[in-house]
Amino acid sequence: MGGTKVALRAEHTDGAVREAGFRWPPACGGPVHAAADLDLLTRQVRELCAVAPDELAGVGVAMPATLDAAGVVTAWPNRPGWTGLDLGGALREAFGDAEVVCADDGDLAALAEAHAADRPDLLYLGVGTGVGGGIVLGGRLLPGPSRGSCEIGHLIVDRSGDLCDCGRRGCVQSVASGPAVLRRAGRARGAEVTFPELAQALADGTSWAADAVREGCAALAAAAVGVGELLRPAAVVVGGGFAAALPGFTGTVAAETARLARPGFPTPPVEPARLGGLSSLHGAVLLAKGRSPRN
Template identity: 35%
Template sequence: MLEKKLIGIDLGGTTIKFGILTPQGEVQQKWSIETDISEEGTKIVPDIIETIKHRLELYNMTTDEFIGIGMGTPGAVNIEQGSVIGAYNLNWKTEQPIRQQIESALGIPFVLDNDANVAALGERWMGAGNNNPDVAFMTLGTGVGGGIIAEGNLLHGVAGAAGEIGHITVDPTGFECTCGKRGCLETVASATGVVRVARQLSEEYAGESELKSMIDDGQEVTSKLVFDQAKADDPFAEMVVDKVCFYLGLACAHIGNMLNPSDIVIGGGVSAAGEFLREKIQRYFDEFTFKQVRESTAIKLAVLGNDAGIIGAASLALTFNEEK
């Protein structure tokens, strides 16, 4: 008898990634399509259904060969209803009954969750988390998101807001966040946050620095440029990176002191700075944690890259099916 497969979907504002996986987490096929957010996003779910049907025909597969479909999506997710609301980058202003549409069209069990939670599941299952039962995941990109798996369970909280690592307060008098409060990690450690810190610190920095000169000249500055300059021993860029890593180390220490996971995994575009970033976060993490946490919780870099979403979504479908 053939082993049944899983489908993982990573729904983003510009592309939708798909994967067909084994129950052991091996990606056997993957593809992507553009996200068509026109007409208030009404084409997104029909496009998902159409491309899955097309691929199953292409691979000569039938729907009964699948355990389930899992999907990660932006926005506020109602897991019980299988619906999403407030995914503004998808142009979804009203509640979207996604599960109902996909299950009725394909006849395969469907489950969805927030995209950061799903990426956390991916890194925990097949990535840096080594399938450990206690893993926290932090993604540093346009914003700062995250997900927390504790004793094998993905945490959601009473309002679905568990794992919102980007809103840990790291500077009570700091920058205003889009959430309405001040000093959130997202304001200083996202891609735009790193640049914001650089601009603020440049006002008082008087030494020689190529990065400082670029800011003063009004040139475009990115988080990647800040880290590249720091790696090239630009003293001002080093100061900026040190400040950002102070905030990240403090936030990781809060997570460590409260949850004591085996791993805090850091992913997303900013994490491309690699070991240079990780070791600086580690230094501050060690400073702000107590002995038992310091010796048992590891700071790691994510390893799955763009595949974290589809792998995590597949694991969501696998777990959902096992619990039924």
């Protein structure tokens, strides 16, 4: 589940695979809207699987929302109506007797990318409506499910920067997320910019588009280099729907990362996600199959 879109994947016992997706309706506050979201989700799952939800063997959910230890949503700026929702209970009600397991979308994306590359350690950066991420070190997620998720999108890269959805200034997300890049492009252009307009202008080499994207990539690079100084990951993987849809995005992050290298300490290679913009989805499938993150 993303802040804007939801991706679904069903893997059947006979080997058949089906995928689908949908966009959330405009976000509004209040529990009635969370209930409507859950109803929409249940109907989409039923249509994809061609079975009732309670006939599913297992469900894995990648979530960007912040959950407390009991599984209650404490914050989700993109869907404020979900705040206070007992997510685990709501999903169990929606999916009947199926085992439902939830985890952070950035963590699951990192897990899926490490699995796809058969690599024991990496840093994953996911750029979409927000900026998420995950760290796999020695085959284990850091800091580990029992200690919370890896919130790399909320590392501060500019103390006097723009206001982030979380309420403070200068987080990576406030600079590098899709909406942040579009807002910056709009300020430079002097008019609102849509994603297709940004993509076309970037392909045409238009300065306002290139500068807006480069600034976001520089913030991601600063975060990657900072994590690299602490943990020395073997690679940095860039994914997420926004990044995957802009040709050259990962290359720009790589160039900005290399620019921050210091003598004797080369920066890790920066690579595009092997699973494109669906890393979190594949991580959720791994979770549903019982390959849960290790503490």
